[in-house]
Amino acid sequence: MAASLGIVTCFAAAAGAQRPQTTLPLDPQRDRGSSITPAYEGWYTNPDGTFSLLIGYYNRNSKEALDIPVGPNNRIEPGGPDQGQPTHFEVGRQWGVFVVKVPKDFGTKTLTWTIVSNGEAQSVPFTLNKGYPISPYKELGMGNQPPVLAFSQGGAKVTGPPMAVAANFSGTVNQPVAISVWVEDPKAPGEAEERPAIFGPQAKVATVSLHKFRGPGKVTFDKPRIPVNEQGAMISTAATFAAPGDYLLRVQANDESGEGGFGFQCCWTNTYVKVTVR
Numbered sequence: 001m002a003a004s005l006g007i008v009t010c011f012a013a014a015a016g017a018q019r020p021q022t023t024l025p026l027d028p029q030r031d032r033g034s035s036i037t038p039a040y041e042g043w044y045t046n047p048d049g050t051f052s053l054l055i056g057y058y059n060r061n062s063k064e065a066l067d068i069p070v071g072p073n074n075r076i077e078p079g080g081p082d083q084g085q086p087t088h089f090e091v092g093r094q095w096g097v098f099v100v101k102v103p104k105d106f107g108t109k110t111l112t113w114t115i116v117s118n119g120e121a122q123s124v125p126f127t128l129n130k131g132y133p134i135s136p137y138k139e140l141g142m143g144n145q146p147p148v149l150a151f152s153q154g155g156a157k158v159t160g161p162p163m164a165v166a167a168n169f170s171g172t173v174n175q176p177v178a179i180s181v182w183v184e185d186p187k188a189p190g191e192a193e194e195r196p197a198i199f200g201p202q203a204k205v206a207t208v209s210l211h212k213f214r215g216p217g218k219v220t221f222d223k224p225r226i227p228v229n230e231q232g233a234m235i236s237t238a239a240t241f242a243a244p245g246d247y248l249l250r251v252q253a254n255d256e257s258g259e260g261g262f263g264f265q266c267c268w269t270n271t272y273v274k275v276t277v278r
Contacts, residue, residue: 029061031063032061033061034060034064035115036060036066036089036115038055038056038057038123039056040054040126040132041055041265042054042133042134043126043129043132043134044133044134044135045133048104051103051106051128052099052161053099053101053102054099054265055096056095056096058092059089059092059093059094063091064091065089070082070085070087073114073117074114076111079111083111087213087215088212089117094211099162106128108127108128110127112124135266136160136266136267137159137266137267139267144267145159145186146159146160147159147183147184147185147206147253147254148184148186148269149181149251149253150181151179153234155182158269158271160267161270162271164272168275169274169275170275170277171239171278173241173244176222176239177240177241178236179210179238179249179251180236181235182233183228183234184231185231202256204230205228205231206253207225207228208228208235208253209225209253210224210239211224211250211251211252213247213248213250213272214247214248215241215245215247216244217243219240219242219249220239222238223237223238224237245276246277247274247276247277248272248273249274249275251270252270
């Protein structure tokens with residue numbers, strides 16, 4: 001089994017900064033036929049003393065999304081194979097799409113995620129390496145924080161890494177299911193004025209994107225990526241499902257810090273919604 005170091009994210013241990021040094025594969029990107037590699041964003045301590053491992057992936061294909069069920073070809077060991085990882089893999093780099101929570105006494109133990117795709121196995125280990133701590137709820141240099149989402153007006157708010165299912169919906173095959181999200185973003189002083197020059201034109205508050213995470217059939221979104229330009233605004237989209245069953249969708253919100261938080265592992269929000277399709 002091939003073990004890939006291509007997308008393992010390494011973190012500087014300097015106080016107040018969390019800039020990863022990411023080594024990308026040297027092979028040119030292909031439309032189809034390439035592999036998928038797990039990506040370790042880092043770990044953080046929970047209030048109860050346990051630890052959370054924040055994990056993403058990199059699908060090297062530019063046009064081939066893949067569905068890989070949990071099992072021999074999509075497994076986390078030991079203790080798995082199912083530890084909440086995705087079964088649908090979009091193209092490109094996807095940041096912080098799930099969390100594995102480990103106990104206080106995890107110590108020097110290791111978890112390994114293996115993905116076998118297009119005949120190639122890629123494995124990456126996850127440890128509490130002292131060089132990998134992150135602060136996903138507040139960027140230590142500028143004080144930025146991730147966007148805040150709610151799935152009903154005045155409802156429960158979620159922010160930061162994905163921890164649980166935030167909302168439940170139901171629908172019918174080939175009939176659009178409406179999903180509405182209320183969005184706000186706590187800005188660090190001066191952030192909105194400074195960062196667009198680096199990242200290009202950005203939504204004033206955040207950009208919300210929707211993604212299939214798990215499920216038995218194809219999912220299409222009428223608006224997969226939506227800019228939010230007013231604090232507390234509601235944005236809406238519709239998801240259409242090609243087959244009956246239970247689905248998990250990932251709802252992601254990025255502020256001016258962009259995909260992957262400009263390399264600081266903060267500040268974006270991922271959460272899940274469950275849709276039961278008849």
